[in-house]
Amino acid sequence: MIYPISFAPLQGFTLAIYREAHAEVFGGVDTYYSPFVRWERGSVRNRDLHDIDPKYNILEHARFVPQILPGNVDEFRSLMMVIVRLGYHEVDMNWGCPFPLLTKRHKGAGLLAVPDEAKRILNALSDYPDIRFSIKMRLGMTSFDEGIALATSLNEAPLYQITVHPRVGIQQYKGEADWDAFARFVDRCRHLLVYNGDIQSVENIEQLTGRFPTIAGVMIGRGLLSRPSLAAEYKTGKRWSEQQLREGVRRMHDIIYSYESSVCQGEVQLLSKMQCFWEYLSPQIDKRIFKRLTKCTKLKNYLEAAKDI
Numbered sequence: 001m002i003y004p005i006s007f008a009p010l011q012g013f014t015l016a017i018y019r020e021a022h023a024e025v026f027g028g029v030d031t032y033y034s035p036f037v038r039w040e041r042g043s044v045r046n047r048d049l050h051d052i053d054p055k056y057n058i059l060e061h062a063r064f065v066p067q068i069l070p071g072n073v074d075e076f077r078s079l080m081m082v083i084v085r086l087g088y089h090e091v092d093m094n095w096g097c098p099f100p101l102l103t104k105r106h107k108g109a110g111l112l113a114v115p116d117e118a119k120r121i122l123n124a125l126s127d128y129p130d131i132r133f134s135i136k137m138r139l140g141m142t143s144f145d146e147g148i149a150l151a152t153s154l155n156e157a158p159l160y161q162i163t164v165h166p167r168v169g170i171q172q173y174k175g176e177a178d179w180d181a182f183a184r185f186v187d188r189c190r191h192l193l194v195y196n197g198d199i200q201s202v203e204n205i206e207q208l209t210g211r212f213p214t215i216a217g218v219m220i221g222r223g224l225l226s227r228p229s230l231a232a233e234y235k236t237g238k239r240w241s242e243q244q245l246r247e248g249v250r251r252m253h254d255i256i257y258s259y260e261s262s263v264c265q266g267e268v269q270l271l272s273k274m275q276c277f278w279e280y281l282s283p284q285i286d287k288r289i290f291k292r293l294t295k296c297t298k299l300k301n302y303l304e305a306a307k308d309i
């Protein structure tokens with residue numbers, strides 16, 4: 001059986017132009033999520049609104065789902081006003097972000113440490129009968145027991161799906177995703193469940209789905225940033241050659257460069273935006289070219305290095 005693959009939201013990386021370019025050049029992904037949109041000082045940042053604007057999220061062979069990051073039920077309702085106004089019928093909620101600045105305000109994984117607030121949000125879901133809700137969560141802020149204890153409330157909530165990243169918030173990205181903790185949640189959860197965390201290869205997907213055959217899909221983040229063909233390789237059963245991969249990366253780069261050069265203000269901004277693109281791609285690029293791309297300080301040198309990929 002081939003399982004659906006989703007591309008994890010990654011703030012600063014998987015923005016609208018990246019999602020579009022990835023879907024066009026590599027494919028293999030069934031669902032793309034936006035990085036989280038948060039409510040701050042009474043509004044949503046313009047650039048976040050732009051990123052989830054439906055007109056920039058038309059993907060031919062994949063679904064797009066916007067993600068919100070509410071820290072309490074009032075923020076949830078404010079963010080839902082934005083989602084409804086944009087005409088969406090589906091939204092994902094982030095209950096997993098581990099960044100201390102956000103968790104201390106009960107956002108992301110921080111919400112798992114205040115179960116009463118999490119339950120208030122779950123109770124509010126029924127006020128939006130036209131919206132399909134999913135949650136992407138860790139299994140706790142400080143202990144897996146927090147996430148497991150929420151399973152009953154989650155089971156009662158009108159959710160379409162839950163994606164679980166089996167780490168706790170205080171771990172950030174340290175240690176390994178814990179498959180035994182995920183197994184405890186699988187046993188208790190009655191919703192469709194997607195697994196997320198540390199999937200780097202087709203073999204990893206197969207090991208995972210071999211152990212958890214009832215899951216509804218696999219979400220991959222950094223594994224797809226560093227090997228953008230991973231989902232396509234899994235779906236087709238064919239490994240991309242180094243040359244195919246490099247050509248794909250070059251095409252994807254050119255699409256993103258063409259977009260960024262039309263919106264960035266000045267060379268410095270453009271260069272720093274483009275240098276981010278390479279951050280996870282070092283396994284696919286010759287070491288010297290990678291260094292030239294990521295360390296140069298002039299756009300002219302950057303473009304020369306990009307030609308050599």
Ligand SMILES: Cc1cc2nc3c(=O)[nH]c(=O)nc-3n(C[C@H](O)[C@H](O)[C@H](O)COP(=O)(O)O)c2cc1C
Nearest residue numbers: 008009010011035036094165197198199220221222
């Ligand atoms: C740089 C970075 C930005 C992220 N941004 C988001 C985000 O906006 N929303 C979210 O739900 N998770 C976010 N995550 C978490 C990822 O979606 C994912 O859960 C995590 O990287 C584990 O999956 P992976 O091992 O396949 O990368 C981010 C992770 C990283 C490293």
